[in-house]
Amino acid sequence: MSTFGTNIDVKALGKVAVLMGGRSSEREVSLMSGTGVLAALQSKGVNAHKFDPAEQGLDQLKVQGFDRCFIALHGRFGEDGTVQGALELLGIPYTGSGVMASSIAMDKIMTKRIWRFEGLSTPDWRMVASTEDTLAAFQALGAPMIVKPARDGSSMGLTKVMTADQCAQAYALAAQYDAEVLCEEFIAGDETTCPVIGSGAAAHALPVIRIVAPEGNYDYQNKYFTDTTQYHCPSGLPEQEEKAIQELVEKSFRTLGCRGWARADIMIRASDRKPFLLEINTSPGMTGHSLVPMAARATGVSYENLCLGLLASSALDDGEAEHV
Known part of the structure; x- marks a missing residue:
């Protein structure tokens, strides 16, 4: 892994958005990720430029002569298959998963259905559409219960419900972000995350990161804007546990048809040390607090080489990754 992002013909990458x-x-968060990626690519001599889809139409990518895109967008209209579909139509290779995998992975409920069908461990859940549904889910899943939007990230709209009288407020908050709301069994134990780099049979997991957040609250603020959350990489987990998580994450990646890179979040149940998949992010953060760069550094890959290697793997759905 230490050679990732090396021996790449930078000129062959062309003009990059x-x-x-x-x-x-x-x-x-996306602006923070993108600013970091842009600086890293430019430091390597890439002809890279900022492009904000909120400020100009994607058709301008073709008009302005871009040859490929590094997707540092997060959430809807960025990692849910919509931008990927537009880039497919434009014929511009891009980083990360294709249209279908991006769309499925963005939908936590659909992701869990596929993982469950494939026999991969994920916490029990219910999809809800009202306060009454949320109360019924609470009775079925027990306390604590996690309530969150089905198609949003960065812990937006998430509530850890401890009592029945919290259900209404938790549902209302999650529903502000998405019409589909997910109620999920809470797994008590170690919180971890594990990135995957590559595609198909060549996809492989990076080191596992163990997360210790203040009072166990790994929320939006503690993810991006505080320095009190502790990240352990090496994880300090027994070697057998780390390997089991890496194998589970690789399977979760391939099962959804992901490519390029992603990062899966896993809880290890304290009672029996069994790992459970929570979700997978197909356009992970690349900020100063982000975890894919942290895991890559543990294998000897710098932030700059990580960005360059990911860019060089950009592709379209109808072909293999372009290794430059």
């Missing part, structure tokens, strides 16, 4: 910002609730 770093897509950032956008119109989702994660715009602020």
Whole structure:
């Protein structure tokens, strides 16, 4: 892994657009990710430019002569298959998963259905459409219960419900972000995350990161804007546990048809040390607090080489990744 992002013909990459910002609730984080990626690519001599889809139409990518895109967009209209579909129509290769995998992975409920069908462990859940549904889910799943939007990220709209009288407010908050709301069994134990790099049989997991947040609250603020959350990489987990998580994450990646890169979040149940998949992010954060760069550094890959290697793997759905 330490050679990732090396021996790449930078000139062959052509003119590159770093897509950032956008119109989702994660715009602020996306701008932070994109700014970092842009600086990294430019430091490597790439002819890279900022491109904010909220400020100009995607058709301008063709008009302005861009050859490929690094997608640093997060959330809706960025990692849900919509931008990917537009780039397919424009014929401009892009980083990360294609249209179908991006769309499925963005929908936590559809993702869990597929993982469950394939025999991969994920917490029990209910899809709800009202306060009454949320109360019924609480009775079935027990306390604590996680309530969150089905198609949003960065812990937006998430509530940890401890009592029945919290259900109405939790549902109302999640429904502000998405019409589909997910109620999920809470898994008590170690919180971890694990990135995957590559495509198909060559996709492989990076080191596992163990997350220790203040009072166990790994929310939007503690993810991006505080320095009190602790990230352990190496994870400090027993070697057998780390390997089991990496294998589970690789399976979750391939099962959804992901390519390029992604990052899966996993809880390890304290009672029996069984790992459970929570979700997978197909356009992970690349900010100063982000976890894919942290795991890559543990294998000897710099932030700059990580960005360059991911860019070089950009592709369209109808062909293999373009290794430049």
